[in-house]
Amino acid sequence: MSELHGRNFLRALFHVGQRMLRTGVSDQLMDDAITALVDAAEILTAASEEAVLSVVRDAFYLDRKMLAHASTEFHSLLQAMKRRKIDSVTITRGATRQDLADLAALVVGKASDLPAEGTIRINDRALAPSDLDIRPMSGLRKTYAESLDALRGVKETRTLQLGEVLEVVDGFIAGSAADPGSSLIMATVHNHDEITYYHSVNVCLLSMALGRFIGLTQDQTRLLGLSALLHDIGRVVVDEVALQREGRLSNEDWAQVRLHPQEGALAIMAASGPGQELAAAVALEHHVRMDGGGYPSLKGRRPALFSRMVAIIDAYDAITSHRPYRPARTPNEALRVLLDGAGTIHDADLLRLFIEMMGHYPPGSLLRIGSGEVVMVVPSDDDALSAVVVREPDGSPTPRPKATTITPAEIVAQLLPDEAGVDPGSLLELVEQGEHAER
Numbered sequence: 001m002s003e004l005h006g007r008n009f010l011r012a013l014f015h016v017g018q019r020m021l022r023t024g025v026s027d028q029l030m031d032d033a034i035t036a037l038v039d040a041a042e043i044l045t046a047a048s049e050e051a052v053l054s055v056v057r058d059a060f061y062l063d064r065k066m067l068a069h070a071s072t073e074f075h076s077l078l079q080a081m082k083r084r085k086i087d088s089v090t091i092t093r094g095a096t097r098q099d100l101a102d103l104a105a106l107v108v109g110k111a112s113d114l115p116a117e118g119t120i121r122i123n124d125r126a127l128a129p130s131d132l133d134i135r136p137m138s139g140l141r142k143t144y145a146e147s148l149d150a151l152r153g154v155k156e157t158r159t160l161q162l163g164e165v166l167e168v169v170d171g172f173i174a175g176s177a178a179d180p181g182s183s184l185i186m187a188t189v190h191n192h193d194e195i196t197y198y199h200s201v202n203v204c205l206l207s208m209a210l211g212r213f214i215g216l217t218q219d220q221t222r223l224l225g226l227s228a229l230l231h232d233i234g235r236v237v238v239d240e241v242a243l244q245r246e247g248r249l250s251n252e253d254w255a256q257v258r259l260h261p262q263e264g265a266l267a268i269m270a271a272s273g274p275g276q277e278l279a280a281a282v283a284l285e286h287h288v289r290m291d292g293g294g295y296p297s298l299k300g301r302r303p304a305l306f307s308r309m310v311a312i313i314d315a316y317d318a319i320t321s322h323r324p325y326r327p328a329r330t331p332n333e334a335l336r337v338l339l340d341g342a343g344t345i346h347d348a349d350l351l352r353l354f355i356e357m358m359g360h361y362p363p364g365s366l367l368r369i370g371s372g373e374v375v376m377v378v379p380s381d382d383d384a385l386s387a388v389v390v391r392e393p394d395g396s397p398t399p400r401p402k403a404t405t406i407t408p409a410e411i412v413a414q415l416l417p418d419e420a421g422v423d424p425g426s427l428l429e430l431v432e433q434g435e436h437a438e439r
Contacts, residue, residue, distance in 0.1 A: 003426060006053070006062040007070040009044050009091075012037040014077050014193070016104035037100045045093040052125045053089045055081050058142065068141060069426035073191055075145035076152060080107050088125045095119040138428050140186050143171035144201055147229065151197045155236040162226065162273025169225035172208060173218065181363050181379020182428060183209050188364035188417075189425040190321045190328075196235045199317055204229040206313045207306075210350075213357040223275040227282035228310050234264025234283060249325075258295050261287055282307045286314055291344045308347040312338065312354050315346070330414040331362045360408075361385060364424035366415040369406055374420050376401075376427060390422045401427065 016033045044051045044062075054061040059071040060078060071078060084107060099120040105111035106122070114122055147168045154160050176183040187205040191198045207228035211221040249257065264283030268276060285307035288294040303311070319334035329337070335355055342348040361367065365377040372393030380386035385408070388401040417423050 003062070003065075003067050003069060004421075005040075005044050006060065006067045007073065009037075009040040009053070010060065010067075010070050010074045010077060012040040013104055013107065014074055016101065017077070017080075017108040018193070020105060020108055020110050034097060034101050034104075037104065038095070038097050041091050041095045041100055042093075045091060045095070048093075050090055050092045053091070054125075055087055058145070068138070068428070069189075069423060072141050072145045072148075072189065072425070075148055077107065079149070080109075084109070085123075087123050090121040090125050092119045092121075138175070138182065138186075140172070140175035140182055141428060143168060143175050144186055144189070144205075146171065147201045147204070148194070148197050151200060151229075151233075151236075152194075154233060158236075160230075160233065160267055160271040162268070162271050162276060162279070165229060166222065166226055166273065166275070169204070169208075169222055169229060172205065172225060173222065176205075176208070180209060180212065184358070184363040184379065185424055185428055187317070188320075189423075192322055195321065195323065196232055199314075199321060200229055200232050202317045203231060203310060203313050206317065207310055210309055210313065210354055210357055214350075214353055223278050224306050224309065226275045227279040227306050228313070230264065230268055230279050231282050231286050231310050231314065232260065232264065233267055234260035234262065261285070261296060278304070278306060282310050286310045289341075289345045290347055293345075308350055312346050312351055315341075316354075328416055330416060331358070331365050332360060332414050335360070335362075361411075361414070366390075366417060366420040366422060366424065367406070367411050368413045368415060368420075369410040370412055371410075374415065374422065375404060375406060376422065376424055388427070390427070391420065397421075 012033070016030075016037050019030050019033050048063075052063055054064075055078060058075075058078070060067040060074070086107065089103065096119050099114065099118045102111055102114050102118070103120050106114060114120055150165055150168050172183070183205045187202040187209075189198060189202065204225050208221050208225045211224045216224065261284045265280040268280040268283055281304050284296070285298065285303040288296070288298055288303045288307070288311070290302075290308075292298070292300060315338060316331075316334050319329050319337055320331055322328040335358065338346060338351055339355070342351050359377075361377045363377050363379045367375050367377065367387070369375060373389050374391035375387035375389050377385060377387050384405045387404050387406055389398050389404055390401050392398055
Protein backbone atom coordinates (compact mmCIF):
# COMPACT_ATOMS: atom_id res chain seq x y z
CA MET A 1 0.00 0.00 0.00
CA SER A 2 1.55 3.30 -1.08
CA GLU A 3 1.98 6.53 0.86
CA LEU A 4 -0.08 8.18 -1.88
CA HIS A 5 -3.15 6.14 -0.89
CA GLY A 6 -2.64 7.07 2.76
CA ARG A 7 -2.25 10.75 1.90
CA ASN A 8 -5.38 10.70 -0.25
CA PHE A 9 -7.39 9.22 2.62
CA LEU A 10 -6.04 11.78 5.09
CA ARG A 11 -6.72 14.60 2.64
CA ALA A 12 -10.32 13.45 2.18
CA LEU A 13 -10.77 13.08 5.96
CA PHE A 14 -9.33 16.58 6.45
CA HIS A 15 -11.74 18.05 3.87
CA VAL A 16 -14.81 16.49 5.48
CA GLY A 17 -13.73 17.68 8.92
CA GLN A 18 -13.08 21.22 7.69
CA ARG A 19 -16.50 21.40 6.07
CA MET A 20 -18.10 20.25 9.32
CA LEU A 21 -16.41 23.11 11.17
CA ARG A 22 -17.50 25.79 8.70
CA THR A 23 -20.88 27.45 8.67
CA GLY A 24 -22.84 27.89 5.48
CA VAL A 25 -21.40 24.87 3.65
CA SER A 26 -23.93 23.58 1.12
CA ASP A 27 -25.31 20.05 1.34
CA GLN A 28 -23.82 19.34 -2.10
CA LEU A 29 -20.29 20.32 -1.02
CA MET A 30 -20.56 18.16 2.09
CA ASP A 31 -21.96 15.27 0.08
CA ASP A 32 -19.11 15.54 -2.44
CA ALA A 33 -16.51 15.61 0.34
CA ILE A 34 -17.93 12.48 1.98
CA THR A 35 -18.06 10.71 -1.40
CA ALA A 36 -14.35 11.47 -1.87
CA LEU A 37 -13.67 10.01 1.59
CA VAL A 38 -15.61 6.84 0.73
CA ASP A 39 -13.66 6.49 -2.52
CA ALA A 40 -10.33 6.96 -0.70
CA ALA A 41 -11.30 4.32 1.89
CA GLU A 42 -12.18 1.85 -0.89
CA ILE A 43 -8.76 2.30 -2.49
CA LEU A 44 -7.07 2.01 0.90
CA THR A 45 -8.68 -1.39 1.56
CA ALA A 46 -8.54 -2.75 -1.99
CA ALA A 47 -5.60 -5.06 -1.26
CA SER A 48 -6.62 -6.27 2.22
CA GLU A 49 -9.68 -6.63 4.41
CA GLU A 50 -8.68 -3.67 6.55
CA ALA A 51 -6.15 -0.87 6.83
CA VAL A 52 -4.79 0.48 10.10
CA LEU A 53 -3.83 4.13 10.42
CA SER A 54 -1.78 4.78 13.57
CA VAL A 55 -0.62 7.94 15.32
CA VAL A 56 2.68 7.50 17.15
CA ARG A 57 4.66 10.46 18.46
CA ASP A 58 4.51 13.07 15.69
CA ALA A 59 3.84 10.85 12.68
CA PHE A 60 1.13 8.91 10.89
CA TYR A 61 1.74 5.23 10.09
CA LEU A 62 -0.21 3.14 7.61
CA ASP A 63 0.03 -0.57 8.40
CA ARG A 64 3.33 -0.02 10.28
CA LYS A 65 4.94 2.18 7.61
CA MET A 66 5.63 5.84 8.36
CA LEU A 67 3.84 8.42 6.20
CA ALA A 68 6.53 11.06 6.60
CA HIS A 69 5.24 13.49 3.99
CA ALA A 70 1.60 13.15 5.02
CA SER A 71 2.61 13.78 8.63
CA THR A 72 3.85 17.20 7.54
CA GLU A 73 1.02 18.00 5.15
CA PHE A 74 -1.69 17.04 7.63
CA HIS A 75 0.06 17.95 10.88
CA SER A 76 -3.02 19.81 12.13
CA LEU A 77 -5.12 16.66 11.57
CA LEU A 78 -2.50 14.59 13.40
CA GLN A 79 -2.59 16.99 16.36
CA ALA A 80 -6.40 16.91 16.40
CA MET A 81 -6.34 13.10 16.61
CA LYS A 82 -3.80 13.24 19.44
CA ARG A 83 -6.02 15.69 21.34
CA ARG A 84 -8.92 13.24 20.99
CA LYS A 85 -6.62 10.43 22.17
CA ILE A 86 -7.05 8.55 18.88
CA ASP A 87 -4.04 6.22 18.62
CA SER A 88 -5.29 4.09 15.75
CA VAL A 89 -8.11 3.94 13.21
CA THR A 90 -9.01 0.60 11.62
CA ILE A 91 -10.83 1.00 8.31
CA THR A 92 -12.53 -2.19 7.16
CA ARG A 93 -13.30 -3.01 3.54
CA GLY A 94 -16.74 -1.68 2.70
CA ALA A 95 -16.61 1.05 5.34
CA THR A 96 -19.98 2.79 5.27
CA ARG A 97 -20.61 6.37 4.33
CA GLN A 98 -22.13 7.11 7.74
CA ASP A 99 -19.24 5.57 9.69
CA LEU A 100 -16.68 7.56 7.69
CA ALA A 101 -18.64 10.77 8.26
CA ASP A 102 -18.82 9.92 11.97
CA LEU A 103 -15.04 9.42 12.01
CA ALA A 104 -14.50 12.91 10.61
CA ALA A 105 -16.94 14.31 13.18
CA LEU A 106 -15.05 12.55 15.98
CA VAL A 107 -11.68 13.92 14.83
CA VAL A 108 -12.91 17.53 14.76
CA GLY A 109 -14.83 17.27 18.03
CA LYS A 110 -18.34 17.13 16.57
CA ALA A 111 -18.94 13.62 17.96
CA SER A 112 -17.82 11.82 21.12
CA ASP A 113 -17.61 8.20 19.93
CA LEU A 114 -18.24 5.73 17.09
CA PRO A 115 -20.68 2.80 17.05
CA ALA A 116 -19.07 -0.26 18.68
CA GLU A 117 -20.02 -2.62 15.85
CA GLY A 118 -19.33 -0.22 12.99
CA THR A 119 -17.02 -0.50 10.02
CA ILE A 120 -14.52 1.95 11.56
CA ARG A 121 -12.87 1.04 14.86
CA ILE A 122 -10.89 3.32 17.14
CA ASN A 123 -7.90 2.25 19.25
CA ASP A 124 -8.39 -1.50 18.86
CA ARG A 125 -5.05 -1.94 17.08
CA ALA A 126 -2.86 0.65 18.81
CA LEU A 127 0.79 -0.17 18.15
CA ALA A 128 3.88 0.49 20.23
CA PRO A 129 6.90 2.17 18.60
CA SER A 130 8.69 -1.20 18.61
CA ASP A 131 5.96 -2.61 16.33
CA LEU A 132 6.49 0.02 13.65
CA ASP A 133 8.96 0.62 10.86
CA ILE A 134 10.29 3.77 12.50
CA ARG A 135 12.84 5.66 10.42
CA PRO A 136 14.32 9.02 11.29
CA MET A 137 12.07 11.83 10.12
CA SER A 138 14.01 14.76 8.77
CA GLY A 139 14.56 17.50 11.34
CA LEU A 140 13.74 19.91 8.54
CA ARG A 141 10.36 18.23 8.05
CA LYS A 142 9.59 18.44 11.78
CA THR A 143 10.42 22.14 11.83
CA TYR A 144 8.28 22.66 8.71
CA ALA A 145 5.30 21.18 10.56
CA GLU A 146 6.03 23.31 13.64
CA SER A 147 6.18 26.45 11.50
CA LEU A 148 2.77 25.65 10.01
CA ASP A 149 1.37 25.30 13.52
CA ALA A 150 2.93 28.63 14.52
CA LEU A 151 1.19 30.40 11.63
CA ARG A 152 -2.12 28.65 12.34
CA GLY A 153 -1.78 29.80 15.94
CA VAL A 154 -1.54 33.43 14.85
CA LYS A 155 -4.84 33.09 12.98
CA GLU A 156 -6.58 31.32 15.85
CA THR A 157 -5.39 33.64 18.64
CA ARG A 158 -4.89 36.84 16.62
CA THR A 159 -1.65 37.36 18.55
CA LEU A 160 1.92 37.29 17.26
CA GLN A 161 4.99 36.48 19.36
CA LEU A 162 8.19 37.16 17.44
CA GLY A 163 10.26 35.11 19.89
CA GLU A 164 8.24 31.98 19.10
CA VAL A 165 8.61 32.55 15.37
CA LEU A 166 12.38 32.99 15.77
CA GLU A 167 12.55 29.58 17.48
CA VAL A 168 11.06 28.06 14.33
CA VAL A 169 13.59 29.92 12.17
CA ASP A 170 16.40 28.60 14.39
CA GLY A 171 15.07 25.10 13.74
CA PHE A 172 15.34 25.69 10.00
CA ILE A 173 18.90 26.94 10.40
CA ALA A 174 19.83 23.79 12.33
CA GLY A 175 17.89 21.48 10.00
CA SER A 176 19.49 22.79 6.82
CA ALA A 177 23.04 23.18 8.15
CA ALA A 178 24.13 19.61 7.39
CA ASP A 179 22.48 19.44 3.95
CA PRO A 180 21.51 22.89 2.60
CA GLY A 181 20.07 21.39 -0.59
CA SER A 182 17.35 19.63 1.38
CA SER A 183 15.61 22.93 2.06
CA LEU A 184 15.19 23.44 -1.70
CA ILE A 185 13.36 20.10 -1.96
CA MET A 186 11.27 20.76 1.15
CA ALA A 187 10.20 24.09 -0.35
CA THR A 188 8.36 22.21 -3.13
CA VAL A 189 5.62 21.18 -0.66
CA HIS A 190 2.27 22.80 -1.43
CA ASN A 191 -1.21 22.41 0.00
CA HIS A 192 -4.26 23.73 -1.85
CA ASP A 193 -6.29 24.03 1.36
CA GLU A 194 -3.82 26.12 3.36
CA ILE A 195 -2.13 28.11 0.62
CA THR A 196 -0.95 31.02 2.77
CA TYR A 197 0.70 28.88 5.46
CA TYR A 198 2.63 26.60 3.12
CA HIS A 199 3.55 29.49 0.84
CA SER A 200 4.96 31.46 3.80
CA VAL A 201 7.10 28.55 4.98
CA ASN A 202 8.41 27.87 1.46
CA VAL A 203 9.32 31.53 1.01
CA CYS A 204 11.14 31.38 4.35
CA LEU A 205 13.17 28.32 3.34
CA LEU A 206 14.17 29.70 -0.06
CA SER A 207 14.93 33.17 1.32
CA MET A 208 17.27 31.72 3.92
CA ALA A 209 18.93 29.59 1.24
CA LEU A 210 19.45 32.70 -0.89
CA GLY A 211 20.76 34.59 2.13
CA ARG A 212 23.40 31.92 2.74
CA PHE A 213 24.21 31.85 -0.98
CA ILE A 214 24.97 35.58 -1.15
CA GLY A 215 27.05 35.51 2.03
CA LEU A 216 24.79 36.87 4.76
CA THR A 217 25.89 36.15 8.31
CA GLN A 218 23.90 33.66 10.38
CA ASP A 219 22.34 36.52 12.38
CA GLN A 220 21.33 38.28 9.16
CA THR A 221 19.96 35.04 7.71
CA ARG A 222 17.97 34.51 10.91
CA LEU A 223 16.31 37.93 10.59
CA LEU A 224 15.70 37.31 6.89
CA GLY A 225 14.01 34.02 7.77
CA LEU A 226 11.80 35.76 10.33
CA SER A 227 10.84 38.44 7.82
CA ALA A 228 10.12 35.90 5.07
CA LEU A 229 8.03 33.64 7.31
CA LEU A 230 5.86 36.60 8.32
CA HIS A 231 5.76 38.39 4.96
CA ASP A 232 2.13 37.38 4.31
CA ILE A 233 0.92 37.44 7.92
CA GLY A 234 -1.50 40.20 6.93
CA ARG A 235 -3.45 37.66 4.89
CA VAL A 236 -4.84 36.13 8.09
CA VAL A 237 -7.08 39.19 8.45
CA VAL A 238 -8.09 39.30 4.77
CA ASP A 239 -11.43 37.76 3.86
CA GLU A 240 -10.69 34.09 3.08
CA VAL A 241 -13.42 34.07 0.44
CA ALA A 242 -11.47 36.67 -1.54
CA LEU A 243 -8.26 34.63 -1.32
CA GLN A 244 -9.93 31.40 -2.46
CA ARG A 245 -12.11 32.91 -5.21
CA GLU A 246 -12.14 31.01 -8.50
CA GLY A 247 -11.40 33.13 -11.57
CA ARG A 248 -10.77 36.87 -11.62
CA LEU A 249 -11.22 38.85 -8.41
CA SER A 250 -13.89 41.51 -8.19
CA ASN A 251 -12.85 45.09 -7.43
CA GLU A 252 -14.05 44.57 -3.87
CA ASP A 253 -12.05 41.36 -3.44
CA TRP A 254 -8.96 42.96 -4.95
CA ALA A 255 -9.23 45.89 -2.54
CA GLN A 256 -9.28 43.37 0.32
CA VAL A 257 -6.19 41.56 -0.97
CA ARG A 258 -4.25 44.81 -1.43
CA LEU A 259 -4.68 45.57 2.27
CA HIS A 260 -2.59 42.64 3.47
CA PRO A 261 0.86 44.33 3.34
CA GLN A 262 -0.27 47.16 5.63
CA GLU A 263 -2.17 44.78 7.91
CA GLY A 264 0.88 42.54 8.17
CA ALA A 265 3.22 45.42 9.00
CA LEU A 266 0.83 46.67 11.68
CA ALA A 267 0.54 43.20 13.24
CA ILE A 268 4.33 42.82 13.38
CA MET A 269 4.84 46.29 14.86
CA ALA A 270 2.23 45.47 17.51
CA ALA A 271 4.31 42.46 18.55
CA SER A 272 7.55 42.69 20.48
CA GLY A 273 10.89 41.10 19.79
CA PRO A 274 14.09 41.29 17.78
CA GLY A 275 13.84 41.98 14.07
CA GLN A 276 10.52 43.77 14.40
CA GLU A 277 11.31 46.70 12.10
CA LEU A 278 12.91 44.58 9.37
CA ALA A 279 10.05 42.09 9.36
CA ALA A 280 7.47 44.88 9.23
CA ALA A 281 9.29 46.49 6.28
CA VAL A 282 9.26 43.21 4.34
CA ALA A 283 5.57 42.65 5.05
CA LEU A 284 4.83 46.17 3.79
CA GLU A 285 7.12 46.19 0.75
CA HIS A 286 7.11 42.69 -0.78
CA HIS A 287 4.61 43.64 -3.51
CA VAL A 288 6.41 46.86 -4.51
CA ARG A 289 8.08 46.69 -7.93
CA MET A 290 11.51 48.02 -8.83
CA ASP A 291 9.93 50.57 -11.19
CA GLY A 292 7.76 51.93 -8.38
CA GLY A 293 4.63 50.04 -9.36
CA GLY A 294 2.86 47.44 -7.28
CA TYR A 295 1.34 48.18 -3.88
CA PRO A 296 1.43 50.06 -1.58
CA SER A 297 3.13 53.12 -3.03
CA LEU A 298 6.49 53.96 -1.45
CA LYS A 299 6.48 57.36 -3.21
CA GLY A 300 9.73 56.72 -5.05
CA ARG A 301 11.59 55.04 -2.19
CA ARG A 302 13.38 51.79 -3.08
CA PRO A 303 12.30 48.66 -1.20
CA ALA A 304 14.80 47.34 1.39
CA LEU A 305 17.23 44.52 0.49
CA PHE A 306 15.28 41.84 2.37
CA SER A 307 12.04 43.05 0.75
CA ARG A 308 13.57 42.72 -2.73
CA MET A 309 14.81 39.20 -1.93
CA VAL A 310 11.47 38.06 -0.54
CA ALA A 311 9.61 39.62 -3.49
CA ILE A 312 11.49 37.38 -5.94
CA ILE A 313 10.89 34.23 -3.93
CA ASP A 314 7.28 35.15 -3.14
CA ALA A 315 6.63 35.36 -6.89
CA TYR A 316 8.54 32.13 -7.64
CA ASP A 317 6.61 30.06 -5.10
CA ALA A 318 3.31 31.60 -6.20
CA ILE A 319 3.97 30.72 -9.85
CA THR A 320 4.91 27.11 -9.00
CA SER A 321 1.80 26.68 -6.80
CA HIS A 322 -1.73 25.84 -7.89
CA ARG A 323 -4.04 28.72 -7.08
CA PRO A 324 -7.85 28.86 -7.31
CA TYR A 325 -7.58 31.19 -10.30
CA ARG A 326 -4.81 29.42 -12.29
CA PRO A 327 -2.79 26.18 -12.53
CA ALA A 328 0.77 25.75 -11.28
CA ARG A 329 3.74 26.11 -13.63
CA THR A 330 7.01 24.19 -13.55
CA PRO A 331 10.11 25.61 -11.79
CA ASN A 332 11.87 26.23 -15.11
CA GLU A 333 8.84 28.11 -16.46
CA ALA A 334 8.68 30.15 -13.25
CA LEU A 335 12.30 31.25 -13.61
CA ARG A 336 11.57 32.39 -17.18
CA VAL A 337 8.59 34.43 -15.99
CA LEU A 338 10.75 36.09 -13.34
CA LEU A 339 13.42 36.91 -15.92
CA ASP A 340 10.83 38.75 -18.00
CA GLY A 341 10.47 41.17 -15.07
CA ALA A 342 14.19 41.66 -14.35
CA GLY A 343 14.88 45.31 -13.62
CA THR A 344 11.25 46.41 -13.80
CA ILE A 345 9.46 44.11 -11.36
CA HIS A 346 12.43 42.45 -9.64
CA ASP A 347 15.96 43.45 -8.67
CA ALA A 348 17.99 42.16 -11.64
CA ASP A 349 21.16 41.41 -9.63
CA LEU A 350 19.33 39.50 -6.90
CA LEU A 351 17.31 37.62 -9.50
CA ARG A 352 20.49 36.55 -11.27
CA LEU A 353 21.88 35.24 -7.96
CA PHE A 354 18.61 33.41 -7.21
CA ILE A 355 18.68 31.68 -10.60
CA GLU A 356 22.35 30.82 -10.10
CA MET A 357 21.49 29.22 -6.75
CA MET A 358 18.49 27.30 -8.06
CA GLY A 359 19.95 26.24 -11.42
CA HIS A 360 17.88 25.91 -14.58
CA TYR A 361 16.34 22.75 -13.10
CA PRO A 362 16.10 23.32 -9.32
CA PRO A 363 16.25 20.41 -6.85
CA GLY A 364 12.85 18.76 -6.77
CA SER A 365 12.25 19.33 -10.51
CA LEU A 366 10.55 16.37 -12.19
CA LEU A 367 11.81 15.61 -15.69
CA ARG A 368 10.89 13.07 -18.35
CA ILE A 369 14.02 11.94 -20.17
CA GLY A 370 14.58 10.25 -23.53
CA SER A 371 14.46 6.74 -22.05
CA GLY A 372 10.88 7.37 -20.95
CA GLU A 373 11.86 7.43 -17.27
CA VAL A 374 10.82 10.23 -14.92
CA VAL A 375 13.61 11.57 -12.71
CA MET A 376 13.74 14.04 -9.84
CA VAL A 377 16.65 16.47 -9.67
CA VAL A 378 18.54 16.30 -6.35
CA PRO A 379 21.11 18.66 -4.81
CA SER A 380 24.66 18.22 -6.07
CA ASP A 381 28.04 19.74 -5.20
CA ASP A 382 29.24 19.78 -8.81
CA ASP A 383 27.98 21.02 -12.17
CA ALA A 384 26.44 17.66 -13.12
CA LEU A 385 22.65 17.35 -13.14
CA SER A 386 22.18 14.70 -10.45
CA ALA A 387 18.83 12.96 -10.19
CA VAL A 388 16.99 9.88 -8.98
CA VAL A 389 14.74 7.79 -11.22
CA VAL A 390 11.24 7.76 -9.71
CA ARG A 391 9.17 6.24 -12.56
CA GLU A 392 10.04 3.52 -15.04
CA PRO A 393 9.53 3.94 -18.82
CA ASP A 394 6.15 2.17 -18.54
CA GLY A 395 5.01 4.74 -15.95
CA SER A 396 5.18 2.42 -12.94
CA PRO A 397 6.82 3.69 -9.72
CA THR A 398 10.46 2.70 -9.27
CA PRO A 399 10.56 0.28 -6.31
CA ARG A 400 13.71 1.92 -5.03
CA PRO A 401 14.68 5.27 -6.64
CA LYS A 402 17.91 4.92 -8.60
CA ALA A 403 20.68 7.52 -8.67
CA THR A 404 21.66 8.84 -12.07
CA THR A 405 23.29 11.77 -13.84
CA ILE A 406 21.62 13.33 -16.86
CA THR A 407 22.45 15.96 -19.44
CA PRO A 408 20.14 18.75 -20.67
CA ALA A 409 20.03 17.01 -24.08
CA GLU A 410 18.26 14.02 -22.50
CA ILE A 411 15.39 16.11 -21.11
CA VAL A 412 12.15 15.68 -23.03
CA ALA A 413 9.80 17.59 -20.72
CA GLN A 414 9.49 19.05 -17.25
CA LEU A 415 6.47 17.77 -15.33
CA LEU A 416 4.30 19.04 -12.52
CA PRO A 417 3.96 16.70 -9.50
CA ASP A 418 0.35 15.89 -10.43
CA GLU A 419 1.43 14.94 -13.96
CA ALA A 420 4.28 12.75 -12.71
CA GLY A 421 2.31 11.23 -9.84
CA VAL A 422 5.25 12.03 -7.55
CA ASP A 423 5.53 14.62 -4.79
CA PRO A 424 9.20 15.69 -4.45
CA GLY A 425 8.79 16.48 -0.76
CA SER A 426 7.86 12.85 -0.03
CA LEU A 427 11.39 11.79 -1.02
CA LEU A 428 13.19 14.17 1.36
CA GLU A 429 14.37 11.53 3.85
CA LEU A 430 15.55 9.27 1.04
CA VAL A 431 17.66 12.06 -0.45
CA GLU A 432 19.06 13.16 2.92
CA GLN A 433 20.00 9.62 3.92
CA GLY A 434 21.31 8.60 0.49
CA GLU A 435 18.94 5.61 0.40
CA HIS A 436 18.79 5.32 -3.36
CA ALA A 437 20.32 2.62 -5.44
CA GLU A 438 23.13 3.25 -7.89
CA ARG A 439 22.31 2.43 -11.50
